[in-house]
Amino acid sequence: MVPVAERSSSPNPLTRARDAVWHPTPGSLRLLALLGVLGNAMIVATGGAVRVTKSGLGCPEWPRCTGDSLVPTHSAEHPALNMSIEFGNRMLTFVVLAVGFLVFVAALRLRPRRRALVGWAVAQPMSVVAQAVIGGIVVLTELHPASVALHFLVSPALLVFCVILWVRAGEGDAPPRPLVGPRTRRLAAVLLVACGAVLVAGTVVTGTGPHAGDADSRRWGFNIEDVTRVHSALAWITVALTVATAVVLHRTDAPPAARRRVHELIALELAQGAVGYVQYFLGVPAPLVVLHMLGAVLMWIAAWRLALSLRDRGPLTRPAEPKPVTATKQTPQPA
Missing domain, CATH: 1.20.120 (Four Helix Bundle (Hemerythrin (Met), subunit A))
Incomplete structure (x- = not known):
């Protein structure tokens, strides 16, 4: 097994990214949690861009963009720019979902495992899935303001999980002291x-x-x-x-x-x-x-x-470093 110090110092960025998820440290888990915070904040901004450009029905179907295509295609009723903006926002949802899944895997793989962090982490991919389903309802109801409002408000709710995980990953598990x-x-x-x-x-x-x-x-x-x-x-x-x-x-x-x-x-x-x-x-x-x-x-x-x-x-308690194994001198035994 490769020592943690060697994995973390690898010059290959792909290897370091893999190890941040599969062999996480408290620091790498906190970084992943921060990416979850940033991703969910960004999707609010892109959702706003969809609204102000009147692209909410750029992809008039869900989960497909149009009746026969998952991606934007030529349409006489929907301008290509509006279709691209709406489709881009949908794709960002999958990016945020992927980050949430990676956060969950890292929380599971963290040693020693911290159950509280696993609970906050599992809520993230599940909430993104709920967000995607509500997004489909928004399209199918042709942007009814109630469904649009719910679609927006899910993001602040999801951010609660993300922020708590981000903070909790950098602190200990003692009972909260006011x-x-x-x-x-x-x-x-x-x-x-x-x-x-x-x-x-x-x-x-x-x-x-x-x-x-x-x-x-x-x-x-x-x-x-x-x-x-x-x-x-x-x-x-x-x-x-x-x-x-x-x-x-x-x-x-x-x-x-x-x-x-x-x-x-x-x-x-x-x-x-x-x-x-x-x-x-x-x-x-x-x-x-x-x-x-x-x-x-x-x-x-x-x-x-x-x-x-x-x-x-x-304080965050870090796992103790394993002690090196030293060979013991054998005392000669009489024949």
């Missing part, structure tokens, strides 16, 4: 709920506005200004809760990691708010819609990282 008081933990929990409410309200705004995925797709019958105000109010409530959390963390001398996380979240919220107001006053230009959707999931990731930084599960 690093702040119960009031601060409750405040962080309310902040997570507020972030989730902003995401839900954002799907209603998108389903009511001009970027519903296709020129003929159904929209919600709400007044766009009313739902935008609700979305904006929830966003301001989230900012207020984040600032309150930052104040409490500083006054209670919370760990530096927690204070860094809350500063990151405030910065993302301010940037997200700026993008939101600019796109509103400019008539919701397509590139800013995609940027706003990406900002939304980055905020969600930051909020969960903040919540997870308020407890400690001890």
Whole structure:
């Protein structure tokens, strides 16, 4: 058997990639988990590109792109660009599924095995499959806003698994020890709920506005200004809760990691708010819609990282190195 040190130092990138999955270390598993986070954030952005380019029905069938082809083909009813954008988003789903499967295999192969990590890892490929099925429902319902909203919201739900695995892969398995008081933990929990409410309200705004995925797709019958105000109010409530959390963390001398996380979240919220107001006053230009959707999931990731930084599960214990076997000197025996 090849020693771990030799496998990790191989100059062949394919060998190193294989070993990261088949002979994982805590570091390589955490890297794979980070790829899962990035992949699921990116698929939100590409999904936004599908919507703003009116490519939601670029591939009018599912799981095939058209009635007789898995891939985009010439069609008089669907422009080639729209078909390519929608098909590209579908292909990215398979990439994210592959990453999720590799994460699961690495979690199974990690020695010593950590059952909690296996549980968080198995949820990832299963959730991506659910996402693909919901994507098919979106196409078959011709972009009904309820199915489109569900399709988007599955990604933040999946990101919860990805972020927790990413964080847990770098810490120990001791029972969680709170690093702040119960009031601060409750405040962080309310902040997570507020972030989730902003995401839900954002799907209603998108389903009511001009970027519903296709020129003929159904929209919600709400007044766009009313739902935008609700979305904006929830966003301001989230900012207020984040600032309150930052104040409490500083006054209670919370760990530096927690204070860094809350500063990151405030910065993302301010940037997200700026993008939101600019796109509103400019008539919701397509590139800013995609940027706003990406900002939304980055905020969600930051909020969960903040919540997870308020407890400690001890240091990551690494397996002991095997002791070298030395030959023992034999004492001559009398004949």
